[in-house]
Amino acid sequence: MAKESLVKEHVDVVIVGAGPAGLTAALYASRANLKTVMIEQGLPGGEVNNTADVENYLGYPLISGPELAEKMYQSAMVFGVDHVMGQVTKIDIEGEAKLVYTSDKCFISKVLILATGCQHRKLGLDSEMRLNGKGVSYCAVCDGFFFRDKDLVVVGGGDSAVEEATYLTQFASKVTIIHRRDQLRAQKLLQDRAFNHPKIHFIWDSVVEEVVGDQAVEAVRIKSLKDQKDSLVPCQGVFIYIGLVPNTSLVTSLGICDEEGWIITNERMETSIPGVFAVGDVRQNTLRQIATAVGDGSRAGHQAYLYLQEMDANK
Ligand code: NAP
Numbered sequence: 001m002a003k004e005s006l007v008k009e010h011v012d013v014v015i016v017g018a019g020p021a022g023l024t025a026a027l028y029a030s031r032a033n034l035k036t037v038m039i040e041q042g043l044p045g046g047e048v049n050n051t052a053d054v055e056n057y058l059g060y061p062l063i064s065g066p067e068l069a070e071k072m073y074q075s076a077m078v079f080g081v082d083h084v085m086g087q088v089t090k091i092d093i094e095g096e097a098k099l100v101y102t103s104d105k106c107f108i109s110k111v112l113i114l115a116t117g118c119q120h121r122k123l124g125l126d127s128e129m130r131l132n133g134k135g136v137s138y139c140a141v142c143d144g145f146f147f148r149d150k151d152l153v154v155v156g157g158g159d160s161a162v163e164e165a166t167y168l169t170q171f172a173s174k175v176t177i178i179h180r181r182d183q184l185r186a187q188k189l190l191q192d193r194a195f196n197h198p199k200i201h202f203i204w205d206s207v208v209e210e211v212v213g214d215q216a217v218e219a220v221r222i223k224s225l226k227d228q229k230d231s232l233v234p235c236q237g238v239f240i241y242i243g244l245v246p247n248t249s250l251v252t253s254l255g256i257c258d259e260e261g262w263i264i265t266n267e268r269m270e271t272s273i274p275g276v277f278a279v280g281d282v283r284q285n286t287l288r289q290i291a292t293a294v295g296d297g298s299r300a301g302h303q304a305y306l307y308l309q310e311m312d313a314n315k
Helices: 020-031 046-050 065-076 126-130 140-147 159-168 188-195 249-254 290-313
Strands: 007-016 036-040 082-085 090-094 097-101 105-114 118-120 151-155 174-178 200-203 206-212 219-224 230-234 237-240 244-246 276-278
Touching: 007 020, 007 097, 007 290, 020 036, 020 046, 020 065, 020 105, 020 290, 036 105, 046 065, 090 249, 105 290, 126 206, 140 159, 140 237, 151 159, 159 174, 159 188, 159 237, 174 206, 276 290
Parallel strands: 007 036, 007 105, 036 082, 105 276, 151 174, 151 237, 174 200
Antiparallel strands: 090 097, 097 105, 118 244, 206 219, 219 230
């Protein structure tokens, strides 16, 4: 649709993304009586939906990811957020106005809160792309069930790799974690669980060079970084957890990201553009947790209110 023919809607706050950070920002902004639109292309709750069990979010000693996501969504909607299901196609800043485009609308807002999160990094192999969905996966919760009594490989050494490897043991006969160093990055508790699990094995100092298979995964070819030797690890599934990349393609031209693409903010969640905030996993940050996302969202929702008050006072 041509830009000029889009329906225009003026609002106080637009939030892009409805993970824990976006949902909390929406709760705070709407509760402060701000006209709040939250745009999300997927399921509210974001990555929490792809987490089997959450055991480090206060108030819920153990809860399934999808259940927590649903509770968060219900809670965020209480004060009248307009939840728009769809994809944001473009963001423009024109003075104090933030223009957020979807396929059929242009939201013109005074405050923009970016809560677009991140996605799993890919190994970048042709064979990985070709066998994606045919044994290569980035989501144990979504796909683990299909690998009952199979041998699996998990690539990576962080919290995600180790936690998801442990999750996969309920289906798989054997899970081999392949890590490029000889020490895990994951939290000690998660490491201990994996080290003590009879189904989990480790291959250290090695990288995956090829996912082998024609119509389905049959093995991975790995290279040892110690002696540069290649070897094959037979498996029927490969789960890749080698870190995250930010979803910031919509805002790269705004000059608010660091060299890796994460959005830079101060402790008030403000970017360098007045009225533009960033929260949760998309923000340059050393800890990415549901709890930190919720903290970010509450701060940005409150700051949005203060920012609009100041705008009014200066009129
Ligand atoms: P991460 O912490 O960045 O770990 C990525 C892992 O992949 C590292 O072990 C890294 O190796 C390895 N790696 C990176 N690039 C690679 C490549 N090209 N080839 C092979 N290996 C590669 O990412 P994550 O585990 O996805 O976690 C992301 C964030 O979410 C973290 O902040 C984490 O704490 C958080 N998280 C928390 C929980 C929890 O609290 N239960 C669960 C999941 C995730 P090196 O170690 O050598 O760098």
